Amino acid sequence: MSITIADFHVHTLFSGDSHLSPRVCVSLLANHGYNAIALVDHDSPKGAVFAKKHLPKRILQKITVIAGQEVKTEKGELIILGCEKTLQGNFEEIVEFCKEENYLCILPHPLDFFRKNSACRKGFVHYAMKHVDAVECTNARSFMFFNLLAKSLAKKLKKPCIAGSDAHMLNELERVKNVLFCENKEEEIFEAIRKGKVKVFVKPYFSTLQRTKSLLWKLLFKRHEKGKGIKSVNTTVDATRVK
Numbered sequence: 001m002s003i004t005i006a007d008f009h010v011h012t013l014f015s016g017d018s019h020l021s022p023r024v025c026v027s028l029l030a031n032h033g034y035n036a037i038a039l040v041d042h043d044s045p046k047g048a049v050f051a052k053k054h055l056p057k058r059i060l061q062k063i064t065v066i067a068g069q070e071v072k073t074e075k076g077e078l079i080i081l082g083c084e085k086t087l088q089g090n091f092e093e094i095v096e097f098c099k100e101e102n103y104l105c106i107l108p109h110p111l112d113f114f115r116k117n118s119a120c121r122k123g124f125v126h127y128a129m130k131h132v133d134a135v136e137c138t139n140a141r142s143f144m145f146f147n148l149l150a151k152s153l154a155k156k157l158k159k160p161c162i163a164g165s166d167a168h169m170l171n172e173l174e175r176v177k178n179v180l181f182c183e184n185k186e187e188e189i190f191e192a193i194r195k196g197k198v199k200v201f202v203k204p205y206f207s208t209l210q211r212t213k214s215l216l217w218k219l220l221f222k223r224h225e226k227g228k229g230i231k232s233v234n235t236t237v238d239a240t241r242v243k
């Protein structure tokens, strides 16, 4: 049986908040044993479209680039895989359109209460989970506790789980591996996900530590900007570190 190793949640420069060029992330994963990568920029499929068009053939022969996007809706964010056009609309319209076109609809980080665009923060987590093809039960940027909650709810609702690194920076790549028991073709990958034939591997302790660190930095900066911060924090040094 063929095995495909994939990451279904990577952001590129086209997201506006990522440091990764499409060429770097696709080449790096291709050279580290991955067979498929979904580039899912915020509200845009441009990263994946760019990669498919401009990357050298020798790289694209090693790895399947799946076009995707992470779309904001009123009921939380959705990851759509397979679509090369920018999607807009409300939750129901997008889900319905994906069904018609056979695109894959994934609910990312559904129970991460720290993200304002997650389904739980919008109050629609059960509803949203019921209407998607699969759930991102493991997001490498989320705390393990939130991932465990997502996994438990997905199991209850009988939804297949996948993992996403949600990488925005170089050191966030390769944090997850989805091992699929299928051929390395887009339609077969989608079918394997829908049938739940995916094994997920993640570096949980590392991601939890990183997340704690970034939340602490955010907290420190916010306090400092408001004039309540710790006096010894030097803004010049900190600003450089953030960049």
Ligand SMILES: [Zn+2]
Residues within 6 Å of the ligand: 009, 011, 070, 166
């Ligand atoms: Zn994301």
